[in-house]
Amino acid sequence: MCILCYGLTGEEHWSDARVGVESTSSVRARRRALLTTIMAAQGLRYSDDPTGVTSLISDRKGKVQVARSLGEVWAAAEQLVKRPLDPLEPELLARLDGGAPGL
Amino acid sequence: MTATTGIPVLIVGGFLGSGKTSLLRHMLTGSSDTAVIVNEFGAVGLDHELLRACKERVELVGGGCACCTRREDLVAALRELLDARDRGAQKLSRVVIETSGLADPAPIVFTVINDPMLRHHFFVERLVVTVDALNCTEQLATHPEARKQVLVADKLVITKVDLVEPETCRTVAAALRALNPAATIHTALHGVVDNKPLQIEGGAAQAPRLSQGSGTDLGGLAHTDNASSVSLRTDGPVDWLGFAVWLSMLLHARGQEVLRVKGLLELDDGTLVSVNGVQHVVHPPEHLDRMAIPDVSSNVVFITRGIDNDRLRESFDAFQRLARATDRLQAG
Numbered sequence: 001m002c003i004l005c006y007g008l009t010g011e012e013h014w015s016d017a018r019v020g021v022e023s024t025s026s027v028r029a030r031r032r033a034l035l036t037t038i039m040a041a042q043g044l045r046y047s048d049d050p051t052g053v054t055s056l057i058s059d060r061k062g063k064v065q066v067a068r069s070l071g072e073v074w075a076a077a078e079q080l081v082k083r084p085l086d087p088l089e090p091e092l093l094a095r096l097d098g099g100a101p102g103l
Numbered sequence: 104m105t106a107t108t109g110i111p112v113l114i115v116g117g118f119l120g121s122g123k124t125s126l127l128r129h130m131l132t133g134s135s136d137t138a139v140i141v142n143e144f145g146a147v148g149l150d151h152e153l154l155r156a157c158k159e160r161v162e163l164v165g166g167g168c169a170c171c172t173r174r175e176d177l178v179a180a181l182r183e184l185l186d187a188r189d190r191g192a193q194k195l196s197r198v199v200i201e202t203s204g205l206a207d208p209a210p211i212v213f214t215v216i217n218d219p220m221l222r223h224h225f226f227v228e229r230l231v232v233t234v235d236a237l238n239c240t241e242q243l244a245t246h247p248e249a250r251k252q253v254l255v256a257d258k259l260v261i262t263k264v265d266l267v268e269p270e271t272c273r274t275v276a277a278a279l280r281a282l283n284p285a286a287t288i289h290t291a292l293h294g295v296v297d298n299k300p301l302q303i304e305g306g307a308a309q310a311p312r313l314s315q316g317s318g319t320d321l322g323g324l325a326h327t328d329n330a331s332s333v334s335l336r337t338d339g340p341v342d343w344l345g346f347a348v349w350l351s352m353l354l355h356a357r358g359q360e361v362l363r364v365k366g367l368l369e370l371d372d373g374t375l376v377s378v379n380g381v382q383h384v385v386h387p388p389e390h391l392d393r394m395a396i397p398d399v400s401s402n403v404v405f406i407t408r409g410i411d412n413d414r415l416r417e418s419f420d421a422f423q424r425l426a427r428a429t430d431r432l433q434a435g
Binding site: 020038088096 | 216349351352357370371385386410411415421426430432433
């Protein structure tokens with residue numbers, strides 16, 4: 001549990017391990033921007049807290065899902081869009097390649 | 104925490120009668136601070152002071168996915184070993200887990216990596232799988248458990264090589280290479296492993312940019328269960344974040360179909376990291392010594408079932424482009 005916000009911290013995700021020489025804050029900022037783009041391609045908004053532990057995904061109607069790690073982000077988004085998110089789906093790749101709003 | 108902090112856990116698997124115990128018996132000679140966990144005392148011919156038996160007891164987590172299964176018996180056994188070490192009752196420099204002949208190794212990896220306490224004390228060093236040269240063709244063709252063990256191995260050891268002709272051994276090695284291009288392949292005689300890996304033509308290191316299997320005729324073994332392998336190579340460095348986000352999303356959507364992920368990534372800053380995963384279960388990435396491997400480029404092998412490998416490559420490339428475009432937008 002986080003001693004500041006009393007939020008339950010999720011399980012440590014393998015992608016949270018520090019890789020390379022990039023600072024943690026830079027990684028979080030880049031991850032936020034990348035996930036914002038991917039979620040925007042689904043018509044969703046993405047935000048996270050400054051520590052990058054808790055992510056909020058919301059739809060245009062204001063419904064919000066909370067994810068405690070990168071691994072939970074996809075299930076949270078699927079709850080909102082009511083369909084599986086598959087990175088092998090050509091339509092999704094086309095939307096990502098075409099550039100999504102939100103940046 | 105990195106992937107290699109703590110006490111190493113070596114997992115030794117292999118089908119029934121494939122020579123796991125012979126391998127262990129030789130491996131444990133003179134290593135009194137190595138603990139061994141087996142499924143049943145009576146089933147093994149091992150006389151070792153740190154031998155512990157545990158009856159397989161599983162708890163399904165993660166929505167009932169087979170690989171995300173917590174082995175409660177192992178959690179208890181590993182915690183007991185830690186307690187004994189902390190009481191000063193024994194030294195503990197390594198743990199060897201011998202799986203039962205029909206066990207799926209993935210839940211063992213999942214348990215060690217994901218248990219909130221164990222993951223801070225242990226790491227999975229390697230998954231070694233023994234393969235009986237005499238009987239493996241039939242076993243691999245008829246037992247999905249045997250194929251799964253081969254698919255998820257880091258190191259494959261062909262046993263009983265004295266009972267077959269050298270040509271048969273070469274055919275077995277080629278079949279194993281086709282099933283799992285990410286593993287190193289060794290031979291063992293009476294439990295003694297030849298540490299020099301077999302060099303097999305058409306292996307992962309020689310695979311073309313996008314290859315499926317090794318192209319060797321293996322009597323259909325390589326494509327059993329519709330499993331195939333693809334080697335994702337890149338000419339330049341890889342954006343780690345683009346890769347991590349992509350792989351995370353891929354495993355969420357297709358974890359049951361991605362049987363194995365293993366390889367090296369050269370990142371933009373020159374860092375070299377290893378990636379290692381079994382279905383949904385991914386080890387924390389491990390930094391490798393660049394000086395020790397000076398001439399290497401990114402190459403990740405995927406062993407998949409029912410996934411179009413061209414589409415996998417397109418998806419990987421698309422996420423790399425997206426990560427770089429996002430970076431440019433941020434910088435601008």
